Amino acid sequence: MSDPAVPGRDPASDAPSRNVERVELPPHRFAGLVAPAVDRAFTAAMCAGRDGVVELSSRYGGPAASGFLVEFRTRLATPGGTVSCPGFAALTRYQDPAACRRALDKQVAYGMLQRMPDGGCCATDRGLAFLGELWQVHARATGELWAGHDDRLTRLVTALGRVLTYALVLAESDEPGAFAALAPPHEPEDSPPGVLLLNRLGTLRHHRADAHAAAWTAAGHTATSVAALPPGPERLAIEQETDRRAAGPYAVLSAEERLAMLGDLAALPG
Template sequence: MSDSVGLAAHRYVALVAPVLDRVVRAAIQAGQDGGGAELSQRYGGMPATSFLVEMRTRLAAGGTVDGAGFAAITRYRDPIACQRALDRHVAYGMIHRRPDGGLTATERGSAFLAELYQVHAEVTEELWAGHDDRVQRSTETAGRLLTAALSPRGDEPVPSPGAFDAVAPPYEPDGTPSGVLLLNRLGTLRYHRADAHTDAWAAAGHTPASIAELTDGSQWRAIELETDRRAAGPYTALTAEERLTFLADLAALPG
Protein backbone atom coordinates (compact mmCIF):
# COMPACT_ATOMS: atom_id res chain seq x y z
CA MET A 1 0.00 0.00 0.00
CA SER A 2 1.05 3.59 -0.50
CA ASP A 3 -0.29 7.05 0.25
CA SER A 4 -1.52 7.26 -3.33
CA VAL A 5 -4.33 4.78 -2.64
CA GLY A 6 -6.18 6.72 0.03
CA LEU A 7 -3.85 6.57 3.02
CA ALA A 8 -2.48 10.09 2.83
CA ALA A 9 -2.04 11.26 6.40
CA HIS A 10 -4.89 13.79 6.37
CA ARG A 11 -7.31 11.18 4.99
CA TYR A 12 -6.11 8.61 7.48
CA VAL A 13 -6.88 10.94 10.40
CA ALA A 14 -10.55 10.88 9.45
CA LEU A 15 -10.51 7.07 9.59
CA VAL A 16 -8.55 6.56 12.79
CA ALA A 17 -10.03 9.35 14.94
CA PRO A 18 -13.42 7.70 15.64
CA VAL A 19 -11.76 4.33 16.26
CA LEU A 20 -9.31 5.90 18.67
CA ASP A 21 -12.18 7.67 20.44
CA ARG A 22 -14.07 4.39 20.85
CA VAL A 23 -11.09 2.63 22.42
CA VAL A 24 -10.48 5.44 24.91
CA ARG A 25 -14.14 5.78 25.86
CA ALA A 26 -14.49 2.03 26.34
CA ALA A 27 -11.46 1.86 28.63
CA ILE A 28 -12.56 4.87 30.68
CA GLN A 29 -16.04 3.39 31.08
CA ALA A 30 -14.54 0.06 32.07
CA GLY A 31 -12.54 1.93 34.68
CA GLN A 32 -15.69 3.51 36.07
CA ASP A 33 -17.49 0.18 36.18
CA GLY A 34 -14.49 -1.73 37.46
CA GLY A 35 -13.67 0.22 40.57
CA GLY A 36 -13.21 3.79 39.44
CA ALA A 37 -16.60 4.93 40.69
CA GLU A 38 -15.99 3.39 44.12
CA LEU A 39 -12.53 4.91 44.22
CA SER A 40 -13.92 8.33 43.37
CA GLN A 41 -16.50 8.07 46.14
CA ARG A 42 -13.80 7.36 48.70
CA TYR A 43 -12.19 10.68 47.82
CA GLY A 44 -15.38 12.75 47.70
CA GLY A 45 -17.06 11.68 44.46
CA MET A 46 -17.06 13.39 41.09
CA PRO A 47 -17.12 16.92 42.61
CA ALA A 48 -13.68 16.13 44.05
CA THR A 49 -12.12 13.98 41.33
CA SER A 50 -13.48 14.60 37.82
CA PHE A 51 -10.87 17.15 36.74
CA LEU A 52 -8.10 15.01 38.21
CA VAL A 53 -9.20 12.17 35.94
CA GLU A 54 -9.23 14.47 32.91
CA MET A 55 -5.81 15.94 33.67
CA ARG A 56 -4.26 12.77 35.13
CA THR A 57 -1.42 12.49 32.63
CA ARG A 58 0.04 15.82 33.75
CA LEU A 59 -1.04 16.06 37.39
CA ALA A 60 0.00 12.50 38.31
CA ALA A 61 3.56 13.45 37.42
CA GLY A 62 3.52 16.36 39.86
CA GLY A 63 3.10 18.72 36.94
CA THR A 64 1.04 21.85 36.50
CA VAL A 65 -1.84 22.64 34.15
CA ASP A 66 -1.94 26.39 33.59
CA GLY A 67 -5.09 28.46 33.24
CA ALA A 68 -4.97 28.46 29.45
CA GLY A 69 -4.59 24.70 29.39
CA PHE A 70 -7.55 24.22 31.72
CA ALA A 71 -9.65 26.53 29.55
CA ALA A 72 -8.69 24.51 26.47
CA ILE A 73 -9.55 21.19 28.10
CA THR A 74 -12.98 22.53 29.13
CA ARG A 75 -13.57 24.73 26.07
CA TYR A 76 -17.04 23.35 25.29
CA ARG A 77 -18.33 23.76 28.83
CA ASP A 78 -19.62 26.80 30.66
CA PRO A 79 -16.53 28.57 32.05
CA ILE A 80 -18.29 29.85 35.17
CA ALA A 81 -19.61 26.36 35.97
CA CYS A 82 -16.12 24.94 35.42
CA GLN A 83 -14.55 27.42 37.81
CA ARG A 84 -17.17 26.57 40.44
CA ALA A 85 -16.48 22.87 39.94
CA LEU A 86 -12.78 23.58 40.25
CA ASP A 87 -13.45 25.45 43.48
CA ARG A 88 -15.01 22.26 44.84
CA HIS A 89 -11.91 20.24 43.93
CA VAL A 90 -9.83 22.79 45.83
CA ALA A 91 -12.21 22.71 48.79
CA TYR A 92 -11.97 18.90 48.94
CA GLY A 93 -8.19 19.22 49.12
CA MET A 94 -7.59 17.41 45.82
CA ILE A 95 -6.26 20.25 43.66
CA HIS A 96 -4.12 23.24 44.59
CA ARG A 97 -4.69 26.47 42.68
CA ARG A 98 -1.55 28.59 42.54
CA PRO A 99 -1.65 32.40 42.59
CA ASP A 100 -0.94 32.45 38.84
CA GLY A 101 -3.89 30.15 38.17
CA GLY A 102 -1.83 27.01 37.65
CA LEU A 103 -3.31 23.75 38.93
CA THR A 104 -1.43 20.97 40.69
CA ALA A 105 -2.51 17.84 42.52
CA THR A 106 -2.30 17.94 46.30
CA GLU A 107 -0.85 15.03 48.26
CA ARG A 108 -4.38 13.65 48.56
CA GLY A 109 -5.01 14.23 44.85
CA SER A 110 -1.79 12.44 43.97
CA ALA A 111 -2.81 9.47 46.12
CA PHE A 112 -6.10 9.29 44.23
CA LEU A 113 -4.30 9.34 40.89
CA ALA A 114 -1.93 6.57 41.95
CA GLU A 115 -4.92 4.41 42.79
CA LEU A 116 -6.63 5.40 39.55
CA TYR A 117 -3.64 4.21 37.54
CA GLN A 118 -3.92 0.86 39.32
CA VAL A 119 -7.64 0.63 38.51
CA HIS A 120 -6.90 1.37 34.86
CA ALA A 121 -4.19 -1.30 34.87
CA GLU A 122 -6.62 -3.91 36.14
CA VAL A 123 -9.53 -3.05 33.85
CA THR A 124 -7.49 -2.72 30.67
CA GLU A 125 -5.83 -6.06 31.36
CA GLU A 126 -9.28 -7.64 31.61
CA LEU A 127 -10.88 -5.65 28.78
CA TRP A 128 -8.11 -6.42 26.30
CA ALA A 129 -7.24 -9.93 27.49
CA GLY A 130 -6.07 -12.10 24.62
CA HIS A 131 -4.99 -9.08 22.56
CA ASP A 132 -1.50 -8.67 23.99
CA ASP A 133 0.20 -8.36 20.61
CA ARG A 134 -2.28 -5.74 19.39
CA VAL A 135 -1.97 -3.75 22.62
CA GLN A 136 1.82 -3.86 22.46
CA ARG A 137 1.98 -2.81 18.80
CA SER A 138 -0.57 -0.05 19.32
CA THR A 139 1.22 1.21 22.42
CA GLU A 140 4.49 1.48 20.55
CA THR A 141 2.86 3.21 17.59
CA ALA A 142 0.99 5.65 19.84
CA GLY A 143 4.31 6.48 21.47
CA ARG A 144 5.85 7.30 18.11
CA LEU A 145 2.86 9.47 17.24
CA LEU A 146 3.20 11.38 20.50
CA THR A 147 6.89 11.93 19.89
CA ALA A 148 6.10 13.28 16.43
CA ALA A 149 3.34 15.52 17.77
CA LEU A 150 5.65 16.93 20.44
CA SER A 151 8.44 17.59 17.94
CA PRO A 152 6.73 18.50 14.64
CA ARG A 153 8.71 19.00 11.47
CA GLY A 154 8.90 22.52 10.10
CA ASP A 155 6.73 21.73 7.08
CA GLU A 156 3.86 20.17 9.08
CA PRO A 157 0.67 21.97 10.14
CA VAL A 158 0.69 22.34 13.91
CA PRO A 159 -2.38 23.02 16.08
CA SER A 160 -2.19 26.10 18.28
CA PRO A 161 -1.12 25.47 21.89
CA GLY A 162 -4.07 24.18 23.87
CA ALA A 163 -5.29 21.03 25.56
CA PHE A 164 -2.62 18.77 24.08
CA ASP A 165 0.17 20.91 25.49
CA ALA A 166 -1.57 20.85 28.87
CA VAL A 167 -1.54 17.05 29.19
CA ALA A 168 1.36 15.82 27.02
CA PRO A 169 3.57 13.93 27.38
CA PRO A 170 1.63 11.48 29.56
CA TYR A 171 3.06 10.38 32.89
CA GLU A 172 4.59 6.92 32.43
CA PRO A 173 6.47 5.75 35.53
CA ASP A 174 8.66 2.65 35.24
CA GLY A 175 6.59 -0.51 35.25
CA THR A 176 3.43 1.07 33.86
CA PRO A 177 1.45 -1.76 32.19
CA SER A 178 0.90 -1.63 28.44
CA GLY A 179 -2.86 -1.17 28.85
CA VAL A 180 -2.38 2.00 30.88
CA LEU A 181 0.28 3.25 28.48
CA LEU A 182 -2.07 2.72 25.54
CA LEU A 183 -5.06 4.33 27.23
CA ASN A 184 -3.12 7.42 28.25
CA ARG A 185 -1.22 7.78 25.00
CA LEU A 186 -4.41 7.53 22.96
CA GLY A 187 -6.23 9.86 25.35
CA THR A 188 -3.49 12.43 24.97
CA LEU A 189 -3.51 12.09 21.16
CA ARG A 190 -7.24 12.87 21.17
CA TYR A 191 -6.41 16.33 22.48
CA HIS A 192 -4.04 16.91 19.56
CA ARG A 193 -6.90 16.55 17.11
CA ALA A 194 -9.22 18.49 19.44
CA ASP A 195 -6.85 21.47 19.25
CA ALA A 196 -6.72 21.14 15.45
CA HIS A 197 -10.52 21.12 15.39
CA THR A 198 -10.60 24.30 17.46
CA ASP A 199 -8.24 26.02 15.03
CA ALA A 200 -10.40 24.89 12.11
CA TRP A 201 -13.71 26.14 13.47
CA ALA A 202 -12.18 29.34 14.81
CA ALA A 203 -10.74 30.08 11.36
CA ALA A 204 -14.26 29.62 9.97
CA GLY A 205 -15.62 32.22 12.41
CA HIS A 206 -17.26 29.89 14.91
CA THR A 207 -17.39 29.87 18.70
CA PRO A 208 -17.64 26.84 21.01
CA ALA A 209 -21.39 27.37 21.19
CA SER A 210 -21.97 27.76 17.46
CA ILE A 211 -19.77 24.84 16.44
CA ALA A 212 -21.63 22.57 18.86
CA GLU A 213 -24.81 23.30 16.90
CA LEU A 214 -23.17 22.62 13.52
CA THR A 215 -23.53 18.88 13.04
CA ASP A 216 -23.97 18.49 9.28
CA GLY A 217 -23.82 20.28 5.96
CA SER A 218 -21.11 21.59 3.67
CA GLN A 219 -19.59 23.95 6.24
CA TRP A 220 -19.35 21.16 8.80
CA ARG A 221 -17.65 18.91 6.23
CA ALA A 222 -15.21 21.68 5.30
CA ILE A 223 -14.28 22.17 8.96
CA GLU A 224 -13.78 18.43 9.41
CA LEU A 225 -11.48 18.32 6.37
CA GLU A 226 -9.49 21.27 7.67
CA THR A 227 -9.30 19.62 11.10
CA ASP A 228 -7.84 16.48 9.57
CA ARG A 229 -5.31 18.51 7.59
CA ARG A 230 -4.16 20.34 10.71
CA ALA A 231 -4.02 17.12 12.76
CA ALA A 232 -2.20 15.03 10.16
CA GLY A 233 1.40 15.89 11.03
CA PRO A 234 2.19 13.07 13.49
CA TYR A 235 0.83 10.41 11.16
CA THR A 236 3.41 11.26 8.52
CA ALA A 237 5.88 9.51 10.85
CA LEU A 238 4.21 6.19 9.93
CA THR A 239 4.34 4.29 6.70
CA ALA A 240 1.08 3.44 4.97
CA GLU A 241 1.41 -0.15 6.18
CA GLU A 242 1.96 1.00 9.76
CA ARG A 243 -1.12 3.21 9.54
CA LEU A 244 -3.20 0.25 8.36
CA THR A 245 -1.87 -1.97 11.14
CA PHE A 246 -2.55 0.67 13.82
CA LEU A 247 -6.09 1.17 12.55
CA ALA A 248 -6.78 -2.57 12.34
CA ASP A 249 -5.33 -3.25 15.80
CA LEU A 250 -7.40 -0.52 17.44
CA ALA A 251 -10.54 -1.60 15.61
CA ALA A 252 -10.06 -5.16 16.85
CA LEU A 253 -9.76 -4.23 20.53
CA PRO A 254 -12.92 -5.06 22.52
CA GLY A 255 -15.03 -2.34 24.04
Protein backbone atom coordinates in the same frame (compact mmCIF):
# COMPACT_ATOMS: atom_id res chain seq x y z
CA MET B 1 0.94 -21.29 0.74
CA SER B 2 1.80 -19.96 -2.75
CA ASP B 3 -0.43 -20.10 -5.81
CA PRO B 4 0.58 -22.69 -8.38
CA ALA B 5 2.24 -21.23 -11.46
CA VAL B 6 0.49 -21.52 -14.81
CA PRO B 7 2.60 -23.75 -17.11
CA GLY B 8 4.31 -21.85 -19.89
CA ARG B 9 3.59 -18.44 -18.30
CA ASP B 10 5.82 -16.05 -16.40
CA PRO B 11 4.45 -15.95 -12.80
CA ALA B 12 5.25 -12.26 -12.67
CA SER B 13 2.62 -11.64 -15.29
CA ASP B 14 -0.05 -12.72 -12.80
CA ALA B 15 0.53 -9.67 -10.59
CA PRO B 16 -2.10 -7.39 -12.17
CA SER B 17 -4.78 -10.09 -12.07
CA ARG B 18 -4.26 -10.59 -8.32
CA ASN B 19 -5.45 -7.07 -7.73
CA VAL B 20 -2.65 -6.39 -5.20
CA GLU B 21 -1.85 -2.71 -4.98
CA ARG B 22 0.29 -0.66 -2.68
CA VAL B 23 -1.79 0.90 0.10
CA GLU B 24 -2.01 4.66 -0.25
CA LEU B 25 -3.18 6.19 2.99
CA PRO B 26 -1.84 9.75 3.27
CA PRO B 27 -1.79 11.35 6.72
CA HIS B 28 -4.79 13.63 6.13
CA ARG B 29 -6.99 10.72 5.06
CA PHE B 30 -5.71 8.59 7.91
CA ALA B 31 -6.44 11.35 10.44
CA GLY B 32 -10.13 11.21 9.52
CA LEU B 33 -10.27 7.40 9.55
CA VAL B 34 -8.38 6.83 12.78
CA ALA B 35 -10.22 9.42 14.89
CA PRO B 36 -13.40 7.32 15.45
CA ALA B 37 -11.27 4.21 16.06
CA VAL B 38 -9.28 6.08 18.71
CA ASP B 39 -12.50 7.36 20.29
CA ARG B 40 -14.02 3.88 20.38
CA ALA B 41 -11.03 2.22 22.03
CA PHE B 42 -10.54 5.05 24.53
CA THR B 43 -14.22 5.17 25.48
CA ALA B 44 -14.38 1.39 25.87
CA ALA B 45 -11.45 1.40 28.28
CA MET B 46 -12.83 4.29 30.32
CA CYS B 47 -16.24 2.59 30.52
CA ALA B 48 -14.59 -0.67 31.60
CA GLY B 49 -13.05 1.14 34.55
CA ARG B 50 -16.14 3.19 35.44
CA ASP B 51 -17.33 1.13 38.40
CA GLY B 52 -13.85 1.04 39.87
CA VAL B 53 -13.46 4.79 39.46
CA VAL B 54 -16.83 5.42 41.11
CA GLU B 55 -15.85 3.27 44.09
CA LEU B 56 -12.45 4.94 44.35
CA SER B 57 -13.90 8.41 44.00
CA SER B 58 -16.45 7.73 46.75
CA ARG B 59 -13.61 7.26 49.22
CA TYR B 60 -12.21 10.68 48.38
CA GLY B 61 -15.43 12.70 48.39
CA GLY B 62 -17.16 11.67 45.17
CA PRO B 63 -17.07 13.13 41.63
CA ALA B 64 -17.17 16.68 42.97
CA ALA B 65 -13.80 16.04 44.60
CA SER B 66 -12.04 14.21 41.80
CA GLY B 67 -13.47 15.10 38.37
CA PHE B 68 -10.57 17.15 37.06
CA LEU B 69 -8.03 14.74 38.55
CA VAL B 70 -9.47 11.99 36.36
CA GLU B 71 -9.66 14.22 33.28
CA PHE B 72 -6.18 15.72 33.69
CA ARG B 73 -4.47 12.65 35.18
CA THR B 74 -1.75 12.39 32.56
CA ARG B 75 -0.32 15.76 33.61
CA LEU B 76 -1.32 16.06 37.27
CA ALA B 77 0.18 12.67 38.16
CA THR B 78 3.56 13.82 36.83
CA PRO B 79 5.86 14.89 39.70
CA GLY B 80 5.48 18.66 39.84
CA GLY B 81 2.92 18.54 37.04
CA THR B 82 0.59 21.51 36.66
CA VAL B 83 -2.19 22.49 34.30
CA SER B 84 -1.78 26.16 33.44
CA CYS B 85 -4.64 28.63 33.21
CA PRO B 86 -4.52 28.67 29.36
CA GLY B 87 -4.29 24.88 29.37
CA PHE B 88 -7.32 24.61 31.65
CA ALA B 89 -9.28 26.92 29.34
CA ALA B 90 -8.36 24.81 26.30
CA LEU B 91 -9.27 21.54 28.03
CA THR B 92 -12.67 22.89 29.04
CA ARG B 93 -13.38 24.93 25.92
CA TYR B 94 -16.81 23.35 25.36
CA GLN B 95 -17.97 23.84 28.95
CA ASP B 96 -19.31 26.86 30.81
CA PRO B 97 -16.28 28.74 32.23
CA ALA B 98 -18.09 29.80 35.40
CA ALA B 99 -19.23 26.24 36.09
CA CYS B 100 -15.69 24.98 35.55
CA ARG B 101 -14.29 27.51 38.01
CA ARG B 102 -16.87 26.46 40.60
CA ALA B 103 -15.99 22.80 40.06
CA LEU B 104 -12.31 23.60 40.47
CA ASP B 105 -13.07 25.54 43.66
CA LYS B 106 -14.84 22.48 45.07
CA GLN B 107 -11.92 20.20 44.33
CA VAL B 108 -9.58 22.68 45.98
CA ALA B 109 -11.91 22.74 49.01
CA TYR B 110 -11.80 18.92 49.19
CA GLY B 111 -8.02 19.12 49.37
CA MET B 112 -7.47 17.31 46.06
CA LEU B 113 -6.18 20.20 43.98
CA GLN B 114 -4.20 23.34 44.73
CA ARG B 115 -4.46 26.57 42.78
CA MET B 116 -1.29 27.97 41.25
CA PRO B 117 -0.42 31.69 41.17
CA ASP B 118 -1.14 31.82 37.41
CA GLY B 119 -4.68 30.46 37.92
CA GLY B 120 -3.78 26.91 37.00
CA CYS B 121 -3.79 23.90 39.29
CA CYS B 122 -1.74 20.98 40.57
CA ALA B 123 -2.51 17.90 42.63
CA THR B 124 -2.10 17.93 46.39
CA ASP B 125 -0.61 14.95 48.26
CA ARG B 126 -4.16 13.66 48.71
CA GLY B 127 -4.79 14.15 44.99
CA LEU B 128 -1.60 12.27 44.12
CA ALA B 129 -2.69 9.39 46.37
CA PHE B 130 -5.98 9.27 44.45
CA LEU B 131 -4.13 9.22 41.13
CA GLY B 132 -1.89 6.39 42.30
CA GLU B 133 -4.98 4.30 43.02
CA LEU B 134 -6.58 5.40 39.76
CA TRP B 135 -3.66 3.92 37.84
CA GLN B 136 -4.36 0.58 39.55
CA VAL B 137 -8.06 0.77 38.66
CA HIS B 138 -7.25 1.43 35.00
CA ALA B 139 -4.64 -1.34 35.01
CA ARG B 140 -7.22 -3.89 36.18
CA ALA B 141 -9.91 -2.63 33.80
CA THR B 142 -7.75 -2.58 30.67
CA GLY B 143 -6.12 -5.87 31.63
CA GLU B 144 -9.53 -7.54 31.65
CA LEU B 145 -10.92 -5.73 28.63
CA TRP B 146 -7.94 -6.37 26.38
CA ALA B 147 -6.81 -9.74 27.71
CA GLY B 148 -5.28 -11.93 25.01
CA HIS B 149 -4.30 -8.99 22.80
CA ASP B 150 -0.74 -8.55 24.05
CA ASP B 151 0.91 -8.33 20.63
CA ARG B 152 -1.70 -5.88 19.41
CA LEU B 153 -1.26 -3.71 22.50
CA THR B 154 2.51 -3.71 22.05
CA ARG B 155 2.24 -2.59 18.43
CA LEU B 156 -0.25 0.15 19.25
CA VAL B 157 1.70 1.46 22.24
CA THR B 158 4.88 1.59 20.17
CA ALA B 159 3.27 3.29 17.18
CA LEU B 160 1.39 5.81 19.32
CA GLY B 161 4.57 6.59 21.19
CA ARG B 162 6.22 7.60 17.92
CA VAL B 163 3.18 9.63 16.87
CA LEU B 164 3.00 11.52 20.18
CA THR B 165 6.74 12.20 20.20
CA TYR B 166 6.51 13.74 16.75
CA ALA B 167 3.36 15.63 17.71
CA LEU B 168 5.26 17.24 20.59
CA VAL B 169 7.98 18.35 18.19
CA LEU B 170 5.42 19.88 15.83
CA ALA B 171 3.55 21.51 18.73
CA GLU B 172 6.57 23.61 19.68
CA SER B 173 5.57 26.14 17.04
CA ASP B 174 1.84 26.08 17.83
CA GLU B 175 -0.26 28.08 20.25
CA PRO B 176 -0.60 26.27 23.61
CA GLY B 177 -3.69 24.11 23.69
CA ALA B 178 -5.23 21.04 25.26
CA PHE B 179 -2.57 18.72 23.84
CA ALA B 180 0.31 20.75 25.23
CA ALA B 181 -1.49 20.92 28.58
CA LEU B 182 -1.43 17.13 29.03
CA ALA B 183 1.39 15.80 26.85
CA PRO B 184 3.52 13.83 27.23
CA PRO B 185 1.38 11.50 29.34
CA HIS B 186 2.74 10.41 32.70
CA GLU B 187 3.99 6.83 32.37
CA PRO B 188 5.40 5.24 35.53
CA GLU B 189 7.88 2.45 34.85
CA ASP B 190 5.48 -0.26 36.03
CA SER B 191 2.59 0.89 33.81
CA PRO B 192 1.10 -2.11 31.97
CA PRO B 193 0.48 -1.86 28.21
CA GLY B 194 -3.26 -1.33 28.67
CA VAL B 195 -2.74 1.78 30.79
CA LEU B 196 -0.09 3.08 28.39
CA LEU B 197 -2.49 2.62 25.49
CA LEU B 198 -5.42 4.21 27.30
CA ASN B 199 -3.48 7.33 28.22
CA ARG B 200 -1.71 7.66 24.87
CA LEU B 201 -5.06 7.42 23.11
CA GLY B 202 -6.50 10.05 25.44
CA THR B 203 -3.59 12.40 24.83
CA LEU B 204 -3.91 11.93 21.07
CA ARG B 205 -7.60 12.84 21.25
CA HIS B 206 -6.61 16.22 22.66
CA HIS B 207 -4.31 16.77 19.68
CA ARG B 208 -7.29 16.33 17.36
CA ALA B 209 -9.44 18.52 19.63
CA ASP B 210 -6.95 21.35 19.16
CA ALA B 211 -7.00 20.79 15.39
CA HIS B 212 -10.80 20.91 15.42
CA ALA B 213 -10.82 24.12 17.47
CA ALA B 214 -8.38 25.73 15.07
CA ALA B 215 -10.54 24.66 12.11
CA TRP B 216 -13.81 26.07 13.47
CA THR B 217 -12.10 29.22 14.67
CA ALA B 218 -10.72 29.80 11.18
CA ALA B 219 -14.26 29.32 9.84
CA GLY B 220 -15.55 32.08 12.13
CA HIS B 221 -17.24 29.87 14.72
CA THR B 222 -17.18 29.72 18.50
CA ALA B 223 -17.39 26.61 20.67
CA THR B 224 -21.11 27.26 21.08
CA SER B 225 -21.92 27.93 17.43
CA VAL B 226 -19.98 24.98 16.06
CA ALA B 227 -21.72 22.62 18.49
CA ALA B 228 -25.05 23.77 17.04
CA LEU B 229 -23.91 23.49 13.42
CA PRO B 230 -26.08 20.96 11.54
CA PRO B 231 -24.70 18.37 9.12
CA GLY B 232 -23.96 19.88 5.75
CA PRO B 233 -21.24 21.41 3.57
CA GLU B 234 -20.01 23.82 6.24
CA ARG B 235 -19.58 21.14 8.88
CA LEU B 236 -17.96 18.83 6.32
CA ALA B 237 -15.47 21.55 5.40
CA ILE B 238 -14.57 22.03 9.07
CA GLU B 239 -14.07 18.28 9.51
CA GLN B 240 -11.84 18.13 6.43
CA GLU B 241 -9.80 21.06 7.71
CA THR B 242 -9.57 19.30 11.07
CA ASP B 243 -8.17 16.22 9.32
CA ARG B 244 -5.60 18.37 7.55
CA ARG B 245 -4.49 20.06 10.76
CA ALA B 246 -4.43 16.80 12.73
CA ALA B 247 -2.46 14.92 10.09
CA GLY B 248 1.08 16.10 10.84
CA PRO B 249 2.14 13.56 13.50
CA TYR B 250 1.00 10.60 11.41
CA ALA B 251 3.68 11.35 8.82
CA VAL B 252 6.09 9.54 11.13
CA LEU B 253 4.34 6.27 10.21
CA SER B 254 4.45 4.56 6.83
CA ALA B 255 1.20 3.91 4.98
CA GLU B 256 1.46 0.24 5.95
CA GLU B 257 1.94 1.17 9.61
CA ARG B 258 -1.10 3.44 9.49
CA LEU B 259 -3.18 0.63 8.04
CA ALA B 260 -1.90 -1.75 10.72
CA MET B 261 -2.87 0.75 13.43
CA LEU B 262 -6.40 0.95 12.06
CA GLY B 263 -6.65 -2.83 12.01
CA ASP B 264 -5.32 -3.21 15.55
CA LEU B 265 -7.65 -0.58 16.95
CA ALA B 266 -10.63 -2.14 15.18
CA ALA B 267 -9.76 -5.58 16.56
CA LEU B 268 -9.63 -4.48 20.21
CA PRO B 269 -12.69 -5.55 22.24
CA GLY B 270 -14.98 -2.81 23.44
